[in-house]
Amino acid sequence: MKILHTADWHIGKVLHKQGLRAELELFFDWLIELLKVEDIDLLLVSGDIFDLANPAVKDRELYYKFLSRLIHLKIKVIITGGNHDAVGLLNAPKNILDSLNITVVGGAKENIEEELIEIKNEQGEIELIVAAVPFLRDKDLRSKETDILYKNRTEAIREGIKKHYAELAVMCEKKYSTLPAIAMGHLYTKGALTSESERDIHVGNAAAVESNIFSKTFDYVALGHIHRPQVIGKNNNIRYSGSPIALSFSERSDNKSLVLLELKSGQLAEPKVIPIPKFRSLKKISGDLVSIREKLAAFQPDFVLSSFVEIEVIEEKYSALTLASVDEIVAKHSEEFTILKARTTFTEDTRDTAALFEEGAHIEDLKPIDVFTKLMYQQEIATEQQTQLKEAFIELLEKATQEDAL
Ligand SMILES: [Mn+2]
Known part of the structure; x- marks a missing residue:
């Protein structure tokens, strides 16, 4: 049995007013081919399907179109909710998707045992157990008792997450002790390298969990939330697949990937990282006017989609002429690539030292x-x-x- 782990699609994500739909569509096309070529049996998506709790109609359409292609491939799919997803929205088509071999767990289940999903082979025998844990919200983790037990909210959340996984591990051991098991999760683990596009998950991310909360019962932990692909705590079997596309300029140098797992006679082989092709380059160019001109002239992107460029001009003295030149540069290159953001900083500028935010800062950036x-x-x-x-x-x-x- 072959399993593929991905997360953080963020359908509908907009980066400085530019949608990232084109690269996501290319990713979905590529993923369908990969699923076919590798003959994948199970696809795990660990949260943040959509970027917004109330996604636009065209974004929902993209999601359902992709699901319908998965149904044609006849593979089993498990989708869990992330902190960006609305539980109700993901769960709405749950019953119909269930009958099509797609299991959706939008939010934590009241009966925690229902988060354990049996994966059967063609002969109908259970081969694998997946603990499909979605993003755990405050209300899933806290009660009157925990609030009395833990005076500190952060601690209550951390303990709540730990307990949730520990309970699942115990149930798994009891009911399926001989079977391999995978846990899914959408959370922030201590030591994970973040980028600029994740939203704080609990109390300014202070409720980060230790990677040792995952019992050895779980042979692999398929995580979502952190957008950089990475291994946690040097444990090859606890991983963030990362987002399939760069969601912010801070991810411009990331090598995006997926994780391939293979189950052979009841044993999970070493996880294999599959690189995702880059469809668009995100480029940040900074310096004085002269060097910006040079760098832009030399920049030759070679990806399918037009590059997104961020320009940061740094000049010493304030000059209206500089600002006009920046406008002129933007206009000149706007055919070759999309300039998302052009910012000018004057290092000697003392006009407004009390300014809270840099000039031209957009509300979406804050x-x-x-x-x-x-x-x-x-x-x-x-x-x-x-x-x-x-x-x-x-x-x-x-x-x-x-x-x-x-
Ligand atoms: Mn995310």
């Missing part, structure tokens, strides 16, 4: 928590009080976004 932090700084809030306020703010923010999702 994280609510950063705005809040700067506001606290501006209002000279005492450091001790800041932590408390920050936690309260995040809690309110989570509530607001969850209600948004309904």
Whole structure:
């Protein structure tokens, strides 16, 4: 049996007003071919299917179109919800997808045992168990008892996640002790290398779990949430597949990939990393006007899709002429590639030292928590009080976004 692990598709993601749909479509085409060539039996998608809780109609369409192609391939699929996904939205077509061999676990199950999925071979024998754990929300993890037990919210969350996996491991051992098992998850593990496109998952990511919370019962842990492909805690069998495409400029040098697992006579072989072709380059060019001109003239991208370029001009003295030149550069190259962001910084500029954000910053570039932090700084809030306020703010923010999702 062959298994493929992916995550963080973020269908509908927009990067500085540019949609990333074209590369995602190319990725889906490539993935279908890979599933065929490698003769994959099971596809695991560990959360963040959509970028937004309420995705646009065309983004939902892309998702269903891709699922229909999977159905034609007759492979088994397990999809779990991530922190970006709305539980209800993912679960809505659950019953119909169930009958088509696609299991969706949008949110944590009330009866935790239902998260254990039996994978059968052609003879109908159970060959593998998958603990399909979605992103665990605050309400899944906290109760009156845990709040009394753990005064600290972060600790309560961390312990809640640990308990959830420990319970599944015990059930798995009890019921299927001889079978190999895989756990899925959408969470932040301590030591993971992040990029700029993940959203804080719990209390400013302070509730990161240790990689040792995953019992040895699980032969492999298929994680989502972190967009850089990586192994956790030097354990080859606990991995983030990473997102299939770069979702922010900070991921421009990532080599995106998937993980291929093979189950041979009840044993999981070493995970194999399969590189995903790059469909578009994301390029950041910075320097003074002269060097920017040179670098742009020399830049020859060779990918299928037009490159996304971010320009950062750094000049010493403020000059309106410089700003005009930047506009001219942008216009000149806009046929060859898409310039997403052009920013000019004058190092000697003292016109507005109190400015909270760089000139031209767009609301989409700002994280609510950063705005809040700067506001606290501006209002000279005492450091001790800041932590408390920050936690309260995040809690309110989570509530607001969850209600948004309904
Ligand atoms: Mn994600």
